[in-house]
Amino acid sequence: MTNRSAFIRPKVYKRMLPFLSVVCFLVYISGCSTAKNYKTLSFLFDGVPNPASENSVMAEDTLSHTVTAAVAQDLVLADATPKIQPHPPYHDRQCSACHDQSTMGKLLKPLPELCYHCHEDFGKKYKVLHGPIGGGQCNMCHSPHMSANQHLLTRTNQLLCLYCHDSKDISKIGTHPETKDADCLACHNPHGGDDINLLR
Secondary structure (H helix, E strand, O other): OHHHHOOOOOOHHHHHHHHHHHHHHHHHHHOOOHHHHHHHHHOOOOOOOOOOOOHHHHHHHHHOOOOOOOHHHHHHHHOOOOOOOOEEEOOOOOHHHEEEHHHHOEEEOHHHHHHHHHOOOOOHHHEEHHHHHHHHHHHHOOOOOOOOHHHEEOHHHHHHHHOOOOOHHHHOOOOOOOOOOOOHHHEOOOOOOOOOOEEE
C-alpha cells in the first residue's frame, strides 16, 4: 500500500504553483553568477557560496560544472595539488561567448563552428579530418570549461586515443610496434591530415 502522505496533494500543489512560478522567474532573471546575485540565490537555495569569501571563486568554478570521471581520475593520479587549466572564456566568466543566456545556456552555434569562432578552422587546413572533428564532437577530446590536462584534454596519453580506438586492432597494423608506451601523437595529428591515417 502506498503512503499517500509522501506525495503533494493536488490542492496543495495548486496553491504552491504561483509561488513556484515566481521562484522560477527569479532564478531565470538572476542567472548563475553568485557574485552579482548572491542575495537572491541564497534566499532561494541553500549552500550558495558567499562571493565575499576567499574560497568562493574556487567553489563556484569547481562545483558549478561537473568534472568528467576521466578528469577526476587524472586529478588524483597527477598530483595532490594539480593545476586546473581553465578555458579562457570560462575563466573570465564570459559565458555569453559560447552560450545563449536567453535560452538557459544553449550553445550559440553547433560544434565545431562554435570552436572555430576563436580557434583555427581545421576543415580549411586538412584534406581529411579526424572523426570527432568532422562530426562536430570537439568535446570528446577537449573539456569546454576546465581540465587538469594541457590543451583542456579529457584524458591523457594513450587513454585519450584508446577511448575510441581498440588497442587489439592497432597492434594488428604492421607498421605499429608494441603500443605499450608509444606516443600516438608522435606520428599522428589528432585533428587532421592529408590522408586517412592522419600522419604528420
